[in-house]
Amino acid sequence: MTYRRRATAPIAVGIDGSAACLAATKWAAREAARADAELVLVHATAFSAAELDHHLATRDNSEDVLLAAGDRQLARAVAVARAVAPEVRVTSELGPGTAAKLLISRSSDAGMLVVGSHGVNAAVGLLLGSVAAAVAAGAHCPVIVVRDDPPDAGPIVVGVDVTADNDPALGFAFAAASRAGAGLIAMNAWYDEAGTPTAMRLHEVEACVVAWSAKYPDVVVDLRVVKDMAPARALLAQTAGAQLLVVGSRGRGQLETVIRGSSGASLLYRASCPVAIVHDRLTPDRSDKR
Secondary structure, three states, X not given: OEOOOOOOOOEEEEOOOOHHHHHHHHHHHHHHHHHOOOEEEEEEOOOOHHHHHHHHHHHHHOOOHHHHHHHHHHHHHHHHHHHHOOOOOEEEEEEOOOHHXXXXXXXXXXXXXXXXXXXXXXXXXEEHHHHHHHHHHHXXXXXXXXXXXXXXXXXXXXEOOOOXXXXXXXXXXXXXXXXXOOOEEEEEEEOOOOOOOHHHHHHHHHHHHHHHHHHOOOOOEEEEEEEOOXXXXXXXXXXXXOOEEEEEOOOOOOOHHHHOHHHHHHHHHHOOOOEEEEOOOOOOEOOOOO
């Protein structure tokens, strides 16, 4: 079994010229090399589709500042990607509309979408942090939010919600750990109002991951549970020294608050490693064979 869209679908990266987007480009280039995927760098021009077509058709005779800035930003990102992973096929594109709308649209045929967690688009005045949050909520594929220079070693951490379907997040996390040759920390935290024994909760977490462990026997799994702690706080603590944190974006229990509100903000903007948000509508393809 493999995670749907992973092996052949391209990895898309939002480019705005900030340091954060270049960090995202580095992470995405390494991941594209591991997954044998194409890397597509996307820059939003803030033009409508018709306006963009007109500007592109007449640009040889135009001093269009927005297009020129976009070209420079894409060229720099392409150079960064090729320096990190010269074996990866890298393409770039200027697209119409705002960054969030363009990236969400582009995510429909991407294996994953990578964005920086902060930064300012000088051309159109957009805060990339708000773009990252909008994309994380609305994308049609897993979204990875990268802050600062991403680490290239350490375990992958996945949040496990025993009240929800964890397969999308677990499938993504196991596949990523297998590609990276990394260990996997399966983490659960909860406020205990029912007197649940820690051993029982540990067994529940183990039940969530056992099928994926059988599919990915090369991945060493470390089960961890923490009682009477907010999930976001527990996951944040695990990101020190980790190379990726994977969370689901739905669920009736602990992970519901991780993506939304102040808890979500703390994960997206304070984690010490990139954060992958995997929607529950993205399901593992059980017809595939490894």
